[in-house]
Amino acid sequence: MTNTLLLDVDGTLVDTNYHHAVAWLRAFRSVGLTVPAWRVHRAIGMGGDRLVEAVAGEHAEAEHGDAVRKAWEQEFDGLLPEIRPLEGAHRLVTTAATEHGFSVVLASSGKREHIEHYLDLLDVRDVIAGFTTSEDAEDSKPAPDILQVALSTVDADRAVVIGDSVWDCDAARRIGLPVVGLLTGGFSEAELREHGASSVYVELDNLRADLVDLPFAAV
Template sequence: MKAIVFDFDGTILDTETPWFDVYLETYKEYGVDLPIEIWSQVIGTDGVHILYDYLLANATKDVDLQAVREITSKKHKQVMEKKELRPGIENYFNEAKEMGLELAIASSSSREWVEYFLNKFNIKQYFEILKTSDDVKNVKPDPALYLEAVKDLGINAVEAVAIEDSPKGAQAAKAAGLHCVTIPNDITKLLPFEEVDLQINSMSDVTLEWVISQIKKNN
């Protein structure tokens, strides 16, 4: 292996569980429940319109979408001010560097969004490559983000491991030809995963070296 390509939202920092909680709370004000089946269509993608379409179709009173956007964004920002990186993630960054592996990020979010948190937590220096929605026409589950990442790393896809938290992200990584390890968060652990090389509960449970050894053993 020559590189590790990390997803960002939900993997490095769990922004997704707070988003779900915020939307769930906001939707209740309109008499609408938010099923995990609907939310799962959005995780790891840019499909937020699905949430708004569902709200408009099921609300028991008039919906001001601009107000919904502003309220959910404000609430999410407040929650994220107190959020920490996922347990064990910085150990993986440091271990990867000790093993001589290059690191990249492949995220369906915007570069501005990702860089804000990378700078906030002072972890931007770990990554050689950053690919976001700004760099591709189609985000996950399309493989473009991962294909661009390995291209810029100058390696073959099979020489990289993707670390993901969502089924759509894993689908993108596998379609691009990378090995894929999934580490679901509190929300994505409720979803079915297909065709991943390895799934673990937490990065604080096992070392990166062990993860890579398992991938090599199974391939």
């Protein structure tokens, strides 16, 4: 029986959520839109195709959506050298794959060039079973499409989703998969549990210690 970990990347394995928020804030301002930082942070984890409208409304999306996304990419690319893996990320992935024999798929809707960069930072290319990017699904989180694509890359019998945002939880819940939350992205334990997380961990090493007890479910 093959157990599969579907691991989110941004905010879960690499410490990027606040860099993303800063990049989006700068992108909004580049087109003359001022939005509250807290509102941007609350939207991190959903797809960029949804974020402009979620943060600034339908009119902003219609008038500035593509320009904001282009500016965000430029701003975030400039921050890439500052990105670091979260403590315990490499240990979590390698322990799951090599010691427990889990299939580990990095289920991200991030841009391919960013995910490729993170794979090198994490040094996990040789142990993961696969990864996804924004190129692999039309609808981004909280839609479950990227999780379904990630599952299709392996011969999974059972799976569990691990993520840091309510959007990860919503996506997992929509296809009936259990989800485990992490506080590494800035969402609270109460919020993650309200959106379906069966358990919530403060750090990746705490999660690594409980890998065999994760709530895998049939797929």
